[in-house]
Amino acid sequence: MLKKNKKHFLSIDPAKSPIFYGYIVLVIGSIGVFCSIPGQTIGVSVFTDPVKDALGLSRNQFSNAYLIGTIASALIIGRAGVWFDKYGARLVAFFAALTLGIALFLSSWSLHMSNFVKSILEVDSWMIPFVIITFLFFLLRFAGQGVLTMASRNMIMIWFDKNRGKVNAFTSIAISFGFSASPLWVDALIESNGWQGAWKWLGAALLLFSILIFLLYKNKPEDYGLIPDGKIIQNRNPKASNTVSKQFTLKEAKSQRAFWMYALILAFNSFFVTGLTFHIVSIFESQGFPKSDAIAIFLPASVVAVIVSIIFNYLSDYLPLKLFLYLMILGGIVASVGFLSLPTIYGIPLLITGFGILSGFYGVLNTIAWPRFFGREHLGAISGRVMSFLILASALAPSIFSLCYTSFGSYHFLGYLGLSYLLFIAIGSIKANNPNRG
CATH class of the missing domain: 1.20.1250.20 (MFS general substrate transporter like domains)
Incomplete structure (x- = not known):
């Protein structure tokens, strides 16, 4: 028998949706990938010149900080995949968005943190802002490019089977245009609010989106008596929806x-x-x-x-x-x-x-x-x-x-x-x- 999904505070029941909930997952999941932009290269690169100048780092030092932070995130992103299988898209994406939002606020305070550490240690060295921004890049890359993107994409694919290609076409088009336009509006945000203010606005947006994730992200259609592509499970057997002969570890x-x-x-x-x-x-x-x-x-x-x-x-x-x-x-x-x-x-x-x-x-x-x-x-x-x-x-x-x-x-x-x-x-x-x- 299919286990009933536990009720969550303010959670929406996909089984009661007037349309197949997978289409809501498609839209909100695509927005989730779009919201990873602050942790993607295309979103971070716009901040390069103002941030490196403010922190007193050379271009090579700033690039190396980005390199180290990115490699560090790559080394542990596999663990996030295990979390996805164990806890589902909802919780993993929620904490990823929360982490990304907090990381963006911390990034906006990176200059203050650097000056504070310098004053405490009474040392004026480029290594202090270098270490701080490297750690922040790790958080941005891990939570944004890594976990939020992976959880959002995987959730969409779990809710569809025979129509995966068609729904992925929608996601790809939306994300392509969204990513292509992002340098323009991110740059405008920096011009209007400064690099610190821009990161704060992006951080606030991610924290708000984490609430939508908590409300609208759903792990599996089988949890709600549904199967991929929108059919109702007649025999209440979750295995009925699997179209592959083997589930590989x-x-x-x-x-x-x-x-x-x-x-x-x-x-x-x-x-x-x-x-x-x-x-x-x-x-x-x-x-x-x-x-x-x-x-x-x-x-x-x-x-x-x-x-x-x-x-x-x-x-x-x-x-x-x-x-x-x-x-x-x-x-x-x-x-x-x-x-x-x-x-x-x-x-x-x-x-x-x-x-x-x-x-x-x-x-x-x-x-x-x-x-x-x-x-x-x-x-x-x-x-x-x-x-x-x-x-x-x-x-x-x-x-x-x-x-x-x-x-x-x-x-x-x-x-x-x-x-x-x-x-x-x-x-x-x-x-x-x-x-x-x-």
Whole structure:
């Protein structure tokens, strides 16, 4: 018999909703991912110049603090996945939003904390603000980019099965446009309120959103007599909704070739896109292009990414994901060739196309592959481990790109390294089949 869900104070019962509650989960979960922006690179980067200047840190010191904080968050994000499986999306996302909100308030007071510690220790050293901002970056990255994003995405996928691709198309479009516009409104917030005031406003917004999470986030449809996609359980048997033949544990998932091949191509996307974005002006200037040409690639690449995401999220309900895996590899190859061909007239179009294809398929595979391949029971632990790879790749990318340029006087080595890596993934993925399809 299906266990009745415990009643929570001010909680809403999805079984009494006039529409399938999964659609409410879809909207509120998408907002949850959007609210992770203050902990994402795109949200933090706008604060770089005013914060580093206020704290008296050089650009390298500030970047290294971000690197260390991000790596530290990657090392423990897998634990958050285990919490997701044990306690559910509601509690995990609630505490993630609460932590992110508190971290944003603490970040707004980072200068005061630094000056206070300096006065207590009677030491005027850059190490004091460096340590403080490193810890704050850890909190921002862990709670925002890591836990809140993972819990929100996973919750949506748990409430849908046959229609995962269609609902993920909605989420991808909303988040793509939301993330693309975020530097503009975050910058406007800083201009109006200063960097300290901007972080306080964002912190207040996260604390308010944590209340919505407590009210509206729901763990599983089975807890309320429902199953994914909106049907009512007739025999009250929760197993009736499972469309996969086996629910894999993290250990079992890691024994499958598909886990590693899909995780590695997603990690390549995180590495390449982060490194390219972080050093885009330097990369283009090294090939004789002005800054305006460098910045201009993001809009058309975003258009390509959204088109790819819409089409293939929809098709993912009907086609094997292995086809998408190879198309993503192809996008990586096109991007790498464009990267190497920048001095020519074909370089920028190829880079834009490959960049867009990579980003588009990233949104499809990173969300849909794990519940389809390994089931929903241990989705948090599995996606949490993958998230740790992605965060680590994005953390290392800026330093490796910079090291390549300072060592070889060019970024070209990374293009050849990328092609070699993609060839390895292509060969290794030949037998990377869906473990739940035999």
